[in-house]
Amino acid sequence: MKLKDFKLEVYFGKYEFTAPYLLTQSDCESMKLAQLLNYESEEKSKELFDLWLGYTEVQGDPELRKIISSLYDTIPENNIVVHSGAQEPIFNFMNVLLEKGDHIISQFPIYQSLYEVANSLGCEISYWNVKKNDKGWYFDINDLKKLIKPNTKLIVLNSPNNPTGYAFKKEEYEEIIEISRKNNTYIFCDEVYKGLELDGITRPWLADLYEKGISLGVMSKSYGLAGLRIGWLATQDNNLIEKLIKMKHYTTICNSATSEFLAKIALKHSDEILNRNKEIILENLSIAEDFFNKYNSLFEFYRQMAGPIAFVKINIDEKIEDFCEKLVQNKGVLLLPANIYDYPGNYFRIGFGRKNFRESLFKFEEFLIENNYV
Ligand SMILES: Cc1ncc(COP(=O)(O)O)c(C=O)c1O
Structure with missing residues (x-):
């Protein structure tokens, strides 16, 4: 590759x-670090000094997964795999799902790894191009429909989108899911900027809406804690979870114990x-x-x-x-x-x-x- x-x-x-x-x-x-610890009591800060610095669980600290799962309506802690930042899970997921010759559709413009990893695996890529009207940037779902092929395995979304800031509303997700269901297509949604809705409309997580949907979350962007290198994938698909855990054996094996500890504090004060x-x-x-x-x-x-x-x-x-x-x-x-x-x-x-x-x-x-x- x-x-x-x-x-x-x-x-x-x-x-x-x-x-x-x-x-x-x-x-x-x-x-x-001191500012983050200040969200909790002094007792909690002392726990940091007692932290065991051995290997951690491959899938992610169960307590951390439980806190992440509470952000979702339907995703239990066993359906979350914690990773290093958002880049590792993008790479691992694409490698787990895709094979040479698969067709994928990616929003465009977008963060490069969201289509480049698929490209390096020999996939065929169609781009769902952004448009502009007098209200700003938008993605036209009719354009997406035209890009679907019988062998489309995956649609890649990034919402809120980097770089345009476009964020799909629930009704738009539902339309995209309807198209995907008919074609048996997975949807990967990079949601690293979620939680910062400026138009007053809280967006759902895609993994809550679709049985073949995968949500990517991270501490780096909306939380401003990129140095923790903690991100996660969430999906209802148990088979995918198993494969993602096995893939992680080849990349980072497990997460930093200190970062998992600190991510738990941050997410408790989400x-x-x-x-x-x-x-x-x-x-x-x-x-x-x-x-x-x-x-x-x-x-x-x-x-x-x-x-x-x-x-x-x-x-x-x-x-x-x-x-x-x-x-x-x-x-x-x-x-x-x-x-x-x-x-x-x-x-x-x-x-x-x-x-x-x-x-x-x-x-x-x-x-x-x-x-x-x-
Ligand atoms: C849309 C998107 N996904 C993933 C990433 C990678 O995030 P991380 O630094 O947490 O690996 C970025 C970073 O800019 C991004 O913009």
Whole structure:
């Protein structure tokens, strides 16, 4: 199996730890260990020092799985497999389910591994392309219908979507499930930005709605705890769970005991942490909306439905990758150009989850003024 370079991760590898103004990040503001422990009593913090640092259970700590299962309506703890972050479960799931010659459909644009692993396995991929109207980005279910083939084994969704922030509503999931059921197709839904709905409509987990649905969750994004490297897959399909556990024997075997301990604390305080992060996003969005209104001939911005990121058009006469390169070199402001997603046109991804958003945006504005873009 030969994997192509992961364009987004290669780009971040170049700048993420050197550029001071990260204006494109998709993870929410993180916190110190002490801040996380503060959600619990002092007794709990002391337990950390008593933690046994041997191997942990392959499927994930049963207590952690129980807490994760409480996020769902229908998924018991035995139908969850805890993994390292979200990248490992994407890789493992695709390897478990897919074979050369299978046909898959993937939303597009999307986080690269969601189709690239299938590509490296020799699958045929059709892309369900995003569209735009006067309300912003959307995915047309009639387009999806046209892509279905008799050998379509899997539909890959990412909702809320990276990079557009589009989030399917329950009724849309139901339509997609109806199409899938007729064709006996699995649905993998990357839901790493779930819990940050900005339009007031709480989305269900796909695994709760469909017997052949797989939900991907993680601590990295909506919770801002990427350093824990804890994610999970949830599905009603027992057969898949068994295969995923066996696949994990070949990747990480088990999870970090410390991370599982800390993930339990975070998930017990799920609502508090998600509300904290939603507040940061909403405050930054109001700053951003003033900015985009001020320069409304340069930008085309639509507020995302959910999550910390949006995909913005900029009206310039140069390639978006050249613009972003100049910006990061001159001002240390990092934006993610659309070519990273193989998406045409002058778009960039902006992230609203960080506390220094105002400062980063100010630096961006300075760049625009100094270089006569406005
Ligand atoms: C949609 C999506 N899925 C998965 C991942 C990988 O997440 P993790 O860093 O937790 O492995 C990302 C990271 O950007 C993402 O945007």
